[in-house]
Amino acid sequence: MFTKIGQTQEESVRVWFEGCEMTVGKGLSVAAALLGEGITHFRNTPVTAAERGPFCMMGVCFDCLLVIDGQANLQACMVEVSEGMCIERQCGAADPELDPALAATANRGETTP
Template sequence: MFQRLDPGTATAVRLDFEGQSVAAEPGDTVAAALLAAGIGRFRETPVAGSPRAPYCMMGICFDCLIEIDGVPNRQACMVPVADGMKIRRQHGAREVA
């Protein structure tokens, strides 16, 4: 499980993950904040519905795709946290308009 190196640091950023309040530190990525909060499933694959979570943490693998503030297919490992972000798991492929 992921944990912070310095758990005594004051948290200043709050995220909303599917109705659950998640604390984050300024400078965290969305993936790092969710993993530190114990959230390990970010999306499901389109065909089999297999759960996926961050793997590379550097924007290469695309396993951390998530919906952030209503925008699907965001790489959680590349997006810095911002106070009040609304985050949801991504189920399957996004619809094409």
């Protein structure tokens, strides 16, 4: 079980995760902030819908992908929390409707090289 230690962050920001408001430390990555709140379920994989959460915390593994302020496929460990941020789980493949650029890719059946 993840917890925060030491003195509580002096400055904080409010974010929404799956519609729930939470106050988290300013300057934290989205991944660290959510883990600190005890959240480990970040996404469901596109292939088998398996539940995944952060694995490497350094931008290598892409297991912490979330939808942040409407933009899909963002690495939660590489994005800093900001006031009013709206965070959602990424379920399955990124939803092309959220991003016209992604839709163009999906329509042509292309994927990451």
